Structures are given as C-alpha cells and as structure tokens.
Amino acid sequence: MIGKIIKGLRNPRLLLVYILGNKTFRIITDEIYLKIKYKLLIKNNLDLKNPRFFNEKLQWLKLYDRKQEYSQMVDKYEVRRYIEEKIGKEYLIPLLGVYDSFDEIDFNVLPNQFVLKPNHTSGDVFICNDKSDINYLELKKEVNQWLKREYYWLHREWPYKNIRPRILCEKFMVDESGTELKDYKFMCFNGEVKCSFVCLNRNSDNGLKLDFYDTDWNIMPVKRHYPNSGIKVNKPKNYDKMVYFAEELSKDIPFLRVDFYEVSGDLYFGELTFYPASGFGEFTPESYDELLGSWIRLPISEN
Template sequence: MNYKKIIKSKELRFKILSWLEFIPDKVMVRLQYWIKTGKILNLKHPKRFNEKIQWYKLFYRDPLMTKCADKYRVREYVASKGYEEILIPLCGAYDCAEEIDFDKLPDEFVLKTTNGSHTNIICRNKKKLNIRDTVNTLNSWLKQKSVKLGREWAYYNIEPKIVCEQFLKDSQDVNSELKDYKFLCFDGEVKYIWVDVNRSTNHKRNFYDVSWNYLEVESDVPSYGDNIEKPEGLKKMLEIAQRLSEEFPHVRVDLYWVNNKVYFGELTFYLLSGYESFYPDNFDYVLGREFNLPEVKTKV
C-alpha cells in the first residue's frame, strides 16, 4: 500500500499519527508495518532485519539510547569515548528559535532540532535566509515532540532543543555535497556500510562490506553504481564506528570524511524505522542474521 500517494500531505500524515497516539505501541507498530511493507509482523520469531527493528522499538529500552538519539546530548557520549575531536564545532544551542541571534552566526551554518528526523536547515548564504520562515519552521519542529510517529521509544523523552553547527565543506570542491558514510553495527562490530550521495539533488545510495567491496543491493533510494572511491579515512572511521557502537545490540553510526578528517554525524537506532525495502529482498534477512536480539528485553 502506497500510503504517501493516498495521503500526499506530510503534515496531514503527522496529524493523523498524533490523533492515534492513544493506540498502544505494540498494536500501532503491527499496523504501520503492514501498511508500509505489506507484510505481517512476526514479533515472536523475527527473522527479517525490519522485524527486529520493530522488536527493538518495543522491548529494548536502555536510557543511554535516549541520550544518544538526542542530537545535542550525544556529543557528551562521543566525547566520553575519547572522540571529542570529531564533533562538528557548535555555534549554539537554543530552547526556542527566538533565542537565536542570527547576526552572530557565520554566513554558513546548519540548524537542526534534537527531537526529530529530517529536521535540518542548511544555510549556505545567510543574506538569502528568510529568518521569519526559519524561526517558524524550527518552532513547529520543536512542537512535534508529542507525536510518536513510528513509535520509536528512544525519542520519546528527548528534551527538544535547537542546535547550530558549523557548515562542513570539502576544500577540494566547495560546491559539492558531502558523502554521508553510514556504518551498520551489531554488538560493537561494523558489518556493512552504506554511502549517501547528492542528498538534496539526485539522491543515490551504495552498499559495501567492510573491505569496501561493492554490493549489488538497493533500497528505496537507487544505487549510484560501483564508482565511489574508498575514502582514505575508512580504517579510522571503522575504528570510531566500532567504539561508538559497543554499548548497543544495533546502531547505525553516521560519519563524514572531510578534508582528511573524520566528523561525527549521528547515531540511529531504528534504521528507516524498520520499514525499508531492500532489493534483493534477501538482504533484509542478511541484516537480520547479524542482529542478535538481547536476552534482556528491557532495561527500564
């Protein structure tokens, strides 16, 4: 079922989800899984990666996940692991958009909220930024804290804030978008890597193993083809991803390689909310075999 064609407005979809917050998580997760994948969710004996993500949402509740899902507080976690140097320089943190003094910000920066996904504003020229629209957008994102969306537990208790980070750019090609390296980690080991390119223009995605062998795998985003060079910093990024993931049964560690330096992006526990389609479909099972569900179902 292509629900996005039926309800084209993202805002309306969010409203509907907010109206349905009273439905228990376990019921809503089963319903959303069926709507978004067309499959019946198996929680008793999950085998697919997507099924295990749903189990993860419902039964594994470690407070450290909430801290690390928070785009501001995760910085403390990264520093505690000895990697403060990979944090993108912070321009400021705010409780509401009215606190931002845009006159003091650099010409290029990134604004994001701590409590959401895809809630980023990239400014490459402050003179062209519509400040009123920016303030309204940021405040509307902050108010989304009560909407459970995909029933992703780790995000439930994040204190909504706005963070402003330095804008990263490649000195060799200042106009190009950065490649986003995402490391799929299980029990502290990196098993697969995906790379997103041209996120805002012609989004493509490649999958690799840890030796940078290209995999004939696609998701809802088409492949870029086997023509992305192995980054010089791959070994360092693998080391960092392994260290940052060692506390969790599964997490995706997002990193950048810019100007011969590693930068931290974020930690993601519920990969694409557990509704991603893989081609071939068997890759869903391949990832599922790597995901060993913990014996202890809850830590709270």
C-alpha cells in the first residue's frame, strides 16, 4: 500500500486511480467508473457510442457483452472442465490440488516444486522452486489476501463478479530455458487469430519482455506497456495447433485472448482472457490501438 501511495504522489493520475478503487466508490455505476478510469489511464475520453480503439472496445464489451459462460472461462479451476470438453484434457497442466483455504494445503504431500495461484484474479502467483525456502507465515498472508480480493471491482470485469475463490496447486513446469515458461498469447478477433505475442523473462531481474508477431511469425513494430525483448524467439513447434485451438475456443466471441505453453514439444493450455490489461494498456505507436480495434466487430447492443 505504501508503495502505491509513493507512486501516486509522483504521478497524481495513479493516485486518483488508487483512490477510485476504494470501496466507497462502488456506488458508481460500471459505465461511469470505466469512463473515469479510462480518462485517467489512457488520457482520452471513452466513447461508448462509437468506439474505435482496441482499449475502447474492451470497455464496451465489459458493459454490453455479458454471457454466463464467460465466468467459467475466466475461472482458472472451472475452465479446466471447459478445455477438457473443447480440446481435450491432455492439454491441461497437471493439477496437484484445489483448496478453499491456506490451511487445507498439505505441503508435506506436495513435490519440492509447484505453483500456487487463485482461480478468481489475474496476476497473482507463487512459484515454489524449493520447499525448504518457503516462509509459511508470509505465504499464508499472501494467499489469504488473494482469497479476499474482489477482482471484479478493480476493473469492473463482469465475468469475475460471482466466482467462488479457491486456490489451485499446479505442477511446476519450465521450457527449454530451464528457468521459466514463455507465454504464447493469441489475439482472436471474432474467432480469427490476427496476431499473437510472446511474454518472456517474466522472472528475470530485468523484468517481463513482450513481443508481438503477425500470423507469419514476423515481429510487429509495436509495444504494449512492457518493453520489447530485442530478440526473435523461435516459432513454437505447435504453432499451427495453437492457432487452430485458439480459433475453436474463440468462436462467436468478439474478442478473446487464448494462451498456451510449450514444454519439451508438448502443448499446454494457459488461460482465457477477455480484457488484456483490462483495456488500459497503452500502445506504442498509438495507431495500433486503432488497428486492433478495427479488427473487433462488436455485437448489436441496445445501449
């Protein structure tokens, strides 16, 4: 909290965003809340009547494209059943346990390496490389904070609103780097993959790097919030299968990001995301915000 306040003092807009997240402001409608937050973070007015930009259209979709199955699709536990039915359970990362509380976790039966994450938020994860290094008091505090998070209120992402919070324990996996898993993230527009991006060096001292690729696996000259890596990663062995599955999973959906991993030549599903960066991730150059926005065909709405 102190860190957020310090950042806010340096950047008044961020301080206002932090204040906006206070429970007091939950009385504000989703539409008004998103208009304020969009203005603070993107620095433009949010046009919901004639949205053109990618970030703009994601805000529109939060408000006007609400289907019950979306909640299952973003729930990191319930989505496993969805993926099993759609493409097959062999593409799921092995699940070691699912828990309603920290005290339910029996660390004695877990392997030396594993991954903990909540099913109902984004960005929260604990990667255990060695059980002997765990500070259980600190970990319990962190996990309990996860369980208390009401993620919907942070960005007004409706699919998260009624998810039952749980903790997942998954098998620890790394790719050929031996230290991490590269994320292959496919951007699907009305059921068609138009581009993808790769996240790498997530756990390095230099921080996360992100590179966009077109469908011919050429690097695109664009940044989104995070810096480019400066390298071109090899096209994944399962690229064509990734594209096929991504398009199958995103059928009849205006926008969906579908994530995969590749480990020793095997393909694994990551997650489904309706609102990357919650529609507040700036593009450089800004023209890509409009280009990607032009790829989304919004459904007819009575708004």
